[in-house]
Amino acid sequence: MSVPAPVPHLRRTLRRFDIMAMGVAAVVSLDVIGEIAAGGGQAVTWTAALAVAFLLPYALLFAETGAAFPQEGGPYVWVDVAFGRLPAALTTMFYWVTNPVWLGGSLVYLAAAAWNGFVFPLAPGTPADYVFKLVFIWAAILTAVVSLRRGKWITTAGAAAKVLALAFFTATAVAYGVRHGFRGLAEADFTPTGAGFLALVPVLLFAFVGFEAPNAAGDEMRDPQHDVPVAIGMSGAIATGCYLLPVAAILSAAPPGRVTGVGGFMDAAALVFEIYGSWRGPLLTCAAVVFALALLTQGSAWMIVADRMQAMAAADGGFFTRALGAFHPRLGTPVRMNLLSGVTATAFMLAAMHLARGDASAVFGVVLSVAITTLLLSYLAVIPALLALRLRHREVPRPYEVPFGTPGFTGAAVLVYAWILLGSWVVLFPGTLEEAAGMPYRFRAVWGVTRLTFETFTLGTVGLLLAVGAAGYVTQRMRAQPGDDQHQAGPAR
Numbered sequence: 308m309s310v311p312a313p314v315p316h317l318r319r320t321l322r323r324f325d326i327m328a329m330g331v332a333a334v335v336s337l338d339v340i341g342e343i344a345a346g347g348g349q350a351v352t353w354t355a356a357l358a359v360a361f362l363l364p365y366a367l368l369f370a371e372t373g374a375a376f377p378q379e380g381g382p383y384v385w386v387d388v389a390f391g392r393l394p395a396a397l398t399t400m401f402y403w404v405t406n407p408v409w410l411g412g413s414l415v416y417l418a419a420a421a422w423n424g425f426v427f428p429l430a431p432g433t434p435a436d437y438v439f440k441l442v443f444i445w446a447a448i449l450t451a452v453v454s455l456r457r458g459k460w461i462t463t464a465g466a467a468a469k470v471l472a473l474a475f476f477t478a479t480a481v482a483y484g485v486r487h488g489f490r491g492l493a494e495a496d497f498t499p500t501g502a503g504f505l506a507l508v509p510v511l512l513f514a515f516v517g518f519e520a521p522n523a524a525g526d527e528m529r530d531p532q533h534d535v536p537v538a539i540g541m542s543g544a545i546a547t548g549c550y551l552l553p554v555a556a557i558l559s560a561a562p563p564g565r566v567t568g569v570g571g572f573m574d575a576a577a578l579v580f581e582i583y584g585s586w587r588g589p590l591l592t593c594a595a596v597v598f599a600l601a602l603l604t605q606g607s608a609w610m611i612v613a614d615r616m617q618a619m620a621a622a623d624g625g626f627f628t629r630a631l632g633a634f635h636p637r638l639g640t641p642v643r644m645n646l647l648s649g650v651t652a653t654a655f656m657l658a659a660m661h662l663a664r665g666d667a668s669a670v671f672g673v674v675l676s677v678a679i680t681t682l683l684l685s686y687l688a689v690i691p692a693l694l695a696l697r698l699r700h701r702e703v704p705r706p707y708e709v710p711f712g713t714p715g716f717t718g719a720a721v722l723v724y725a726w727i728l729l730g731s732w733v734v735l736f737p738g739t740l741e742e743a744a745g746m747p748y749r750f751r752a753v754w755g756v757t758r759l760t761f762e763t764f765t766l767g768t769v770g771l772l773l774a775v776g777a778a779g780y781v782t783q784r785m786r787a788q789p790g791d792d793q794h795q796a797g798p799a800r
Contacts, residue, residue, distance in 0.1 A: 310388060311623045314379050316636045317526050320456045323534040325463065326521045330542030332466035332608035334517045335473075335549045337601055338417045341572045342510050342675065343550065344557040348495030349503040351555050354511060356499075358547045361726045362515045364719035366543045367709045369519040370536035371716065372693045375705045377531035380619030381522030381612070382689050387623065389692035389699070393780055396625030400776035401685040403617035404651065405678050408768075410447055410606040411652030412659045412674025415440045418599040421573045425595035432660065440656055447603050448649035451610035454638045455527055458611060465604020470545065472597050473553045476576055480556035483579040492559045502746050509734035512726060513679040514550060516686065518542055523612035523619075527639070536707040573598060610648055611640075618644040626779040628786070673754060673761060676734055677768050683731045684769070690727060694720040735765060 321329075343350045378384045382402060387395035419439055423429040429436045450461045484492075518539045525531055557575040576594050580587045618641030622632025635642045659674050696703075697716050709716040733740060738748040738758075750758045 310378050310384055311380060311619060313526060314619075314622070314634050316634050316639050317379065318454075318456060318639060319527055319529045321459065321521070321524060321528040321534075323530075323538055325459050326528060326531075326534055326538035327541045327545075328463040328466045329459065329521045329608055329612070330518050330538060331470065331545050331549075332462040332604055333520050333612065334515070334542065334546045335466070335469055336514055336605065337469065337572060337598065338413050338605075338675065339510050339514045340550065340553050340557070341574075343507065343514065344554045344572075344575075346503055346507045348492075348497040348558060349499050350507060351551065351558065352497050352499045353504060353507045354550055354554060357508070357511045357515060357726075358551075361512065361723065362543060362547065365515065365723050366518055366539050368690070368693050368716065368719050368723060369522075370539045371705055371707050371709050372696060373519055373522045373525075373535040373539065374532045374707045375703050376696065377522065377525035377528060377535065379524065379526035380616055380623075381519060381525055382685075382692075383523075383616045383619050383623075384525075385696060386688050386692040387625075389695035390688065392623065392625050394688050396620050396780045397773065397776040398685050398688040399616050399620040399625070400772055400779070401681045402689075403613045403620075403648075404772055405682040405685070406606070406609040406613045407648045407652035408655050408674065408681060409678040410610070410648075411440075411444055411654070411656035413678055414602045414606045415443050415652075415656055416659070416674070418443055418602045421595040421598050424573060425577075425591045426599075441653065443599070443603060444606075444652045444656065445649055447606040447610060448645055448652075450604070450607035451614060451648075452638065452640055452642055452645045454640060455524060455611065456639075458607070458640075462604050462608040462611065465601055465608065468597055469601040469605070470549060472594065472601060473549050476572075476579070476594075477552045477556040479582065480560050480575070480579045483582050484559050486582060489559045491557075492555070495558050501744060502741060502748075505733055505740055508726075509676075509679050509683070509730045512683060512730040513675075515546070516682065517609075518546075520609065520612040523615040532704075532706040610645065614641050614644040614648055617641075621783075624783050626776075627782050629783070673756060673764055676737075676754075676761075677765050679734045680731070680765055680769065681772065683727055683734060686727045687724075687731065690720055690724045735769075737761075 343354060346353070372385060373381070376385055376388070383395050383399045386398045419429055419431075419436060422439060423436075427435075429439055450458055453461075521528075521538070522531070522535065528534060553572070556579075557572070560575055560579045573591075573595060577591055580590055580594075583590055617626065618632040618634065620626045620632070621644065622629050626632075631643050631647065632641065633643060634640060655674075694717060697713060697720075709719055711718075737753070738750055741748040750761070754761055
């Protein structure tokens with residue numbers, strides 16, 4: 308088996324708790340809680356169903372693979388070993404670019420909306436709005452640039468703030484319900500429907516993927532063979548609770564139809580914080596600040612891991628120039644790739660602001676859809692790569708194994724892949740399955756833009772990424788000199 312050469316200047320600083328905290332910081336997505344809750348009572352039903360039918364087998368697959376193949380770069384290395392450098396380079400391009408797209412679109416818009424509503428006015432399109440979004444993006448990039456020994460504490464603090472904020476909100480919603488009655492839950496319909504399922508499945512898949520992300524820093528973990536499976540299990544359980552309980556809390560307080568993706572969490576907080584009387588305003592301001600900071604650390608957590616993946620692809624000869632894969636000798640971070648992510652996020656933020664002429668709700672929905680698309684498409688290669696590694700490299704020690712051995716691993720991989728295929732189709736071509744099943748679907752009412760605008764933005768992004776990824780690979784191959792191949796033979800470390 309041939310794997311990329313190890314990166315110099317890296318220090319093993321990540322313990323089990325750090326890996327778990329990084330997983331929580333990356334996976335628990337405050338921006339999608341409102342989007343899930345907008346699905347109504349059946350959102351709770353489908354969240355619980357996918358936690359069992361998708362998250363559990365998904366976590367088992369990555370717990371085994373992450374412990375057996377803990378090299379720096381994580382999913383890039385897995386696809387590279389299984390299928391070769393070109394598929395790995397294209398897969399990593401989609402995985403990586405999700406994060407500047409998400410940071411520059413979804414996260415920054417949600418943070419700006421919370422800041423505008425509860426801290427300081429930021430009218431869309433004003434200089435103050437631009438300044439806030441630029442500061443937000445580059446603050447997230449800066450936390451990815453600093454050494455992981457220090458940066459991990461920023462993401463850990465963000466994870467803790469996120470969990471505590473969700474717990475405080477849930478407790479407040481329960482107190483509100485005790486005082487005023489749980490009218491929202493009484494009026495919510497928990498009966499699952501086909502239309503509700505198709506609307507929610509891409510968002511729920513997006514919410515539940517990413518527990519393998521810390522493996523991108525595999526060479527910076529102290530004991531990945533034993534820590535990764537436990538950390539994935541712990542972060543998966545925390546993430547499930549952090550989605551189910553706040554969504555149920557929002558539905559218990561907010562009247563049906565009031566919850567929206569862009570304002571769901573803070574709008575619900577504004578409602579339930581009424582029980583605090585004169586403290587309501589200051590508490591909402593504090594909640595909005597914590598909310599924005601949690602979003603920022605969420606973006607930085609993904610930048611820390613995704614930039615390492617893309618840097619490994621560049622250093623391995625799969626993306627334009629090996630210089631982009633250089634890790635800073637003192638910081639131990641891929642500074643050039645971090646800066647490229649910042650530029651990409653900024654460009655996407657500017658493009659998104661002109662997409663719907665300042666309509667934050669429409670921009671949020673479309674940009675989130677693009678981020679979901681690029682991330683889910685990357686798993687179309689990653690999941691088969693896990694199975695290929697299981698079947699072809701049985702000699703690699705596996706400290707943790709999926710129950711029932713190879714049949715159990717294969718069954719879990721097939722189930723997860725089926726979910727990814729379904730989610731990818733639904734997010735790329737929304738409304739097509741509903742129309743095929745005879746369900747009404749009003750595209751403009753759902754997305755706030757026409758189908759032509761939506762498909763131009765999403766399919767155009769996918770096509771552009773494929774072209775950039777292929778160009779990066781071809782450019783590097785044309786510039787390659789004899790002996791440039793930095794792969795080394797040997798077992799997983």
